[in-house]
Amino acid sequence: MQRAWRRVWGVPWPDLLMATVLVLAALTTTLLDTGALHPAAETVSMIVAASVVLRTRATAIMAFTASAGIVALAFLPGAETPLWAFAAALLVAFSVTDHLRGMRMWVCLGVLLTAEYVIQVRTSDSAVEVLLTPLILTGAPALAGWLLARSRRQTRQLRELTEQLAASRAEAANLAAEAERARLARDLHDVLGHTLSSIAVQAGAAGELLEPGHPAGAPIERVRVAAHDGLDEVRSALSHRPPTVGLERIPALVLESGAALDATGSAPAIEPAFSTAIFRIVQEALTNARRHAPGGAARVRLRFDADAIDVVVVNQLCDTPSRTASGTEESGDGARRREPPGHGLAGMRERASAYGGSLGVDRGETEWVVHARFPLDDEHARPNENTRAGEGPRPRRNGRAGRNTQGDGNTQGDGKFQGDRDIQGDGSLRLDAHTQATSAGPTP
Numbered sequence: 001m002q003r004a005w006r007r008v009w010g011v012p013w014p015d016l017l018m019a020t021v022l023v024l025a026a027l028t029t030t031l032l033d034t035g036a037l038h039p040a041a042e043t044v045s046m047i048v049a050a051s052v053v054l055r056t057r058a059t060a061i062m063a064f065t066a067s068a069g070i071v072a073l074a075f076l077p078g079a080e081t082p083l084w085a086f087a088a089a090l091l092v093a094f095s096v097t098d099h100l101r102g103m104r105m106w107v108c109l110g111v112l113l114t115a116e117y118v119i120q121v122r123t124s125d126s127a128v129e130v131l132l133t134p135l136i137l138t139g140a141p142a143l144a145g146w147l148l149a150r151s152r153r154q155t156r157q158l159r160e161l162t163e164q165l166a167a168s169r170a171e172a173a174n175l176a177a178e179a180e181r182a183r184l185a186r187d188l189h190d191v192l193g194h195t196l197s198s199i200a201v202q203a204g205a206a207g208e209l210l211e212p213g214h215p216a217g218a219p220i221e222r223v224r225v226a227a228h229d230g231l232d233e234v235r236s237a238l239s240h241r242p243p244t245v246g247l248e249r250i251p252a253l254v255l256e257s258g259a260a261l262d263a264t265g266s267a268p269a270i271e272p273a274f275s276t277a278i279f280r281i282v283q284e285a286l287t288n289a290r291r292h293a294p295g296g297a298a299r300v301r302l303r304f305d306a307d308a309i310d311v312v313v314v315n316q317l318c319d320t321p322s323r324t325a326s327g328t329e330e331s332g333d334g335a336r337r338r339e340p341p342g343h344g345l346a347g348m349r350e351r352a353s354a355y356g357g358s359l360g361v362d363r364g365e366t367e368w369v370v371h372a373r374f375p376l377d378d379e380h381a382r383p384n385e386n387t388r389a390g391e392g393p394r395p396r397r398n399g400r401a402g403r404n405t406q407g408d409g410n411t412q413g414d415g416k417f418q419g420d421r422d423i424q425g426d427g428s429l430r431l432d433a434h435t436q437a438t439s440a441g442p443t444p
Helices: 013-032 040-054 059-075 083-099 103-123 127-209 217-238 247-256 272-292 344-354
Strands: 260-266 298-304 308-316 328-330 336-338 358-363 367-375 430-438
Touching: 013 040, 013 083, 040 059, 040 083, 059 083, 059 103, 083 103, 083 127, 103 127, 127 217, 247 260, 247 272, 247 298, 272 298, 272 308, 272 344, 272 367, 344 358, 344 367
Parallel strands: 260 298
Antiparallel strands: 260 430, 298 308, 308 367, 328 336, 358 367
C-alpha cells in the first residue's frame, strides 16, 4: 500500500512534482523572453524539463534527452542559460550517478558534460566561466549522487548481514536446543527405561512365583502391564513416533483406574495427535484423583456432539489430605500447608488450548470436577491414521490369558469396548446412544 500511494500513473510522485515545477518554470521563462524563437524555444525547454520525470525509471534516456535539448537551446536564436536549466542540469547529473553504474554512468556523464560545454561556449564570453561552470554543474551533484548511492548500498549490505547474523544465531540456538533435547531424551530413556524395565521384570517374576488364583496375582499383573505400556510410551515420545494411544484406549484407562465411564454420542474420526491429547487429559485427571483423593469414587463422562467433544472427570473428595489447585495441601481438619505446585493442571490446559479447546476446574464441597471442551472443525476432523482402513484397533491384553470376562457394561477385563456398536472399522470409538462401563472396584 505504501508503494502504491507514492506513485502517480506509475511514476514516483517526487519525480512528477519536480518535472512539473521545472516545466512550469521553463515555459514561463521562455514565454517572457522576447528574444527567443517562439514556439521552438518553448517546445525544447519543455522537453528538457519534462525529461526529469524519467530520473528513476529510465535514467539513461533522461540524460540523453536533456543533453540533446540543452544543445538545441544553445543553437536557437537568443540562446542563454536560464536558472531552470541550471537546476535541471544539477538534477540530471545527480540522478545519473545515483541510479547508474559502470560504463553507462560514465557515458551519460560525458554526454551531459559535453552539452553543458556547448551551451556555455554559445552563451558566455569568459574563458574561466566556460571552463569551470560545466565541471562544477556536473561534478558536484554527480559526487553527491555517488555518495548517496554508496550509503544506500552499504545500508542494504548491513541490513543483509544483520539478517544473516540473526539467522545464524537462531540456527545456533536451534542446534543447541536440539542437542539439549537429545541429551535429555537419552537421560530420560536411560533412567525411565531402566526403572520401568526393572519393574516389569520384577512384577513378572513375582507373578510366576504365585499360585494360580492368588489374590495378589491381578494387581501384580496390572503393575507389569503398566510398566510395559509406560516403557512403550516413553520410547514412542522420545523417538517422535506417531501416538499410540487415543480415544479407543480411554475405556481401558478408566477400568485400570477403578473409575466409571459414562459416554454418549458417536466418537468422530479425528487426527491422532488430537485423540492423544484428549486421552492425556483424562489420564492426568484420573492420576490426580488417585493421588489426592485415594479411595474416592471417580467417573469419566464423554459426550460426542456434532460440533464439540466434552470431557468431564469427577472424583469425590475424602478426608485424607488432598492438594488444592493453588498448590496447598488440605487435610480433613482444615489445616493447610504449602506444597510446590505441580504441572498437571497447566499441562491439561495447554493440551486443550493447543486444539482450540478450554479446560476448567471446580472444587465443590464433596467433589472435584475437571471439564474440557473441544469445538470440532474441519481441521481436527481428519481420518485416524493409527488404524488401517476397514480394521478395528488391535486390543492390548492388560490381564492374563483366560481372565477376560464379558461384563454387563460391554467391556472386558482389558478395558476395551466390545461389540459392533462400540468400535468402528476406522478405529474410532462409537457410542451410538449411551454406553456405560464401570469397573468392579478401585484398583488396589
